[in-house]
Amino acid sequence: MKFVIQLLGTIVVCFILQSFLPWWTMAVGAFTVAYLVGNKGLLAFVAGFVAVAILWLGMAFYIDALTHSILTEKINRLLPLNAFVATLIVGGLVGGFASLTGSLIRDRR
């Protein structure tokens, strides 16, 4: 249950932050939610990773569908990795480590 709470909480908080602020504030959001919810280490990491991955991929898919993949195809040729996969990994890793840090700090008490 706490996993789902952290997951949904991270998505909502990060969505709000990223709508106004630079990309890395997503880490602050993921950290805070993980700290408040208090999942243990690995679980917190996974929840954070999956949450930001869902958020970023969801947004990317939305834009891609809306614009008929006009730019996605070009960026796929530019990057050594598929643009969606790269987006998922980058967003997920930052979300995951930020959440892990949040959970570990809470755990320290």
Place this chain on the structure above:
Amino acid sequence: MKVVKVGLSLVITVALIYFLNRSWNFGTPIPPLGKFLDPFGGFWQNAEVKERENETLLLEGLTDEVIIHYDSLLIPHVFAKNDEDLYLAQGFITAQNRLWQMEFQTHAAAGRISEIIGAAALDYDRTQRRRGMVFAAENALKSMEGDPVAKAMVDSYTRGINQYIESLSYKDLPLEYKLLNYSPEPWTNLKCGLLLKNMALTLNIGDKDLEMTNALKLFGKDIVELLWPDDEMMGDPIVDNTGNWKFEPVTLDSLPLALPDELITITPLEKPSKDVGSNNWAVSGSKTHTGSPILCNDPHLNLTLPSIWYVIHLQAPGVNVMGASLPGSPAVISGFNDSIAWGVTNAQRDLVDWFKIEFKDQNKSEYLSDGQWKAARKVIEKFSIKGADPFYDTITYTHHGPVTFDESFHGDSELKSYAFRWIAHDPSEEILTFYKLNRGKNHDDYMEALNHYASPAQNFVFASTSGDIAMRIQGKFPVRRKFEGKYVLDGTKTANEWQAFIPNDQNVMYKNPVRGFVSSANQYPADATYPYYITATSYEAYRNRRINKLLTEMSDITPRDMMEMQLDHYNLKAAESLPAFLSYVDTTTFSQPQRNAYRILSAWDYENSIESEAASYYEAWWDSLFPLVWDEIKNSKIALDYPTAYQTIKLLKEKPDLSFFDVVETPEIETARDIVHQAFIKGVEKIETWKAEKKKEPHWADYKDTFIAHLLQGLPAFSYHVEHGGNHDIVNASNGRSGPSWRMVVSLEKTKVRAWGVYPGGQSGNPGSPYYNSMLSTWATGEHYPFQFEPEANKIKTVISSITLKPATK
């Protein structure tokens, strides 16, 4: 233990963010991945759809409302209530679609590319500074700002661009900024000057003074005259006015020019492609179906994305003009209004000279001029380099211009320095020419507008609804003694310098010639009775004769005929050379592929059409032949220039025993016949290899491979290959990398001016926009779009979005 874990996790998180928030270069450049991939602000946000929303925006500096309708090609139709608002809106709208390109091109002009892409661009940047590009733009700026009309125009334009830049947040930045991780700096009037000087650089930097000096020393005067004549005498000058140049020419005292006698061991700067050229022509009403003149223009430049040109329709009281503008400069450059139309081709004239400087000592603070030591000016240039420490270069300026070559740059000896004199260094006010042309009503207005134009010299074609057609070769041309400007000059004597300029009214021009048309295609400008010495790197030899032949034969001309003529694929060069070449080939020892090639070539109609295989065989043959003929030049350690294709073919036909036809590396003595045969074998081999590699037939368009390259070194993801006919020396001068960058046809009917046009790209500079390449396939198939040149905003059809700009109250 827990503290260690916390610390480790925190460090990883922060390090990850740091790593992903900046760009890196591990052999290949990597964008700031976090920023770049973030779908809320990164590249995803640059993806666009065809539909655009209507907007109302508040801009400072506007005095009234401006309405802009984007039509279905994303061409903006701008309706303003006064000039200042009009140019402010042009700046704003152009930046909205082309900001990255505008800044990149002016950075390139100013020698600042290292700031963006790193040390790899340093030699390029130093070249730009040592050519005095910024010096030239500053001089242009001074005269621009000295004229109230030009100043108001440029001020408004700059203001419009800056308001767009200020409105941007990271997520709105053009894609290339995100990719290279930098952001736009404020626009300045100087950048407008830089942009125009960048055009001068493309069109007017070509020179071969160093190479010709070496040729003179190595081969002597007779060979130089034979291989590199100033006028190739192939017939059709732009203006043939034989015996009717009725003016008193400016003469210089008849001091004979001392020809240099030296070898120069400098590595010359990279030259712009010789294939950069253009066509323009106008036919009078006597030859057209409607009885009104038709004017056509297609400038041949590098085929790049975002496109060099941006089509715009500008309307305000006193002006209603449409056509191609240059992103970074206000007004329309090649276009039409409700009374006149005009277009440009390059005048080719040599307006670059190199002066050999004698410095007093190694400090280079004084140099010799007429027996006196003159003080040199030193400028320290700073080059910021991405990912490295700045580089400093000291450039010495003489009164001639900057010393481009010295021991620290492309030179070999401390004692030899060459200063660079270029017409584009002089103050000039070209922007006023376009301001006036945009508003011109008749031939008189055209003539007055051109009086303000200095550089880069252009052949200005003209037609009006009142029925006039005209051609004028306009630029600031020094009065030259014979051979002056062809070789390096002795900079210690002021008598060698540019002493006087040809008065504007003595430039090559005419109006309403009897033949019923005017045309130019970068050929020699005037008949032999024009009283001034003319020299250039090269003049065009084929397109011009083909155009004149077609126009002479045509009557009852419709705009459609003219559009088709812009796509003419007849290869006059092949028609004049292939029969002789075929007769030189020894057919007795043929292999099967050689026999096949010979058969295809013998049956060719000389059309470089998309499907033609003969065209591929011919061009492969020619490309093998040319370096074989001039192996002496190709293999020379000293810089030398190649003779033209026209002269090469003429010599191959008329002087088959010329010593240059012997291939130096082989013991045998070859003649034209031998090397043409050898080149045939090589050419067929080339095609056979290509066929084996590509596993298809060598259709000309495939073999040529027309590539429209993104400005960032042709980044494949943002560039396109298209199937297109034509080649250099053909009216459709598309050679694969450069070609018709804009095609325009204007019918100047009294009731209504109608116009058609196209360019190989699209109105948006954003690779994520459907308008990035929306005109490309139309260009490739040789079609034109009809333009909506309507005087009233509500008559524009297929409006996809409207922008209302309103004055911001402050």
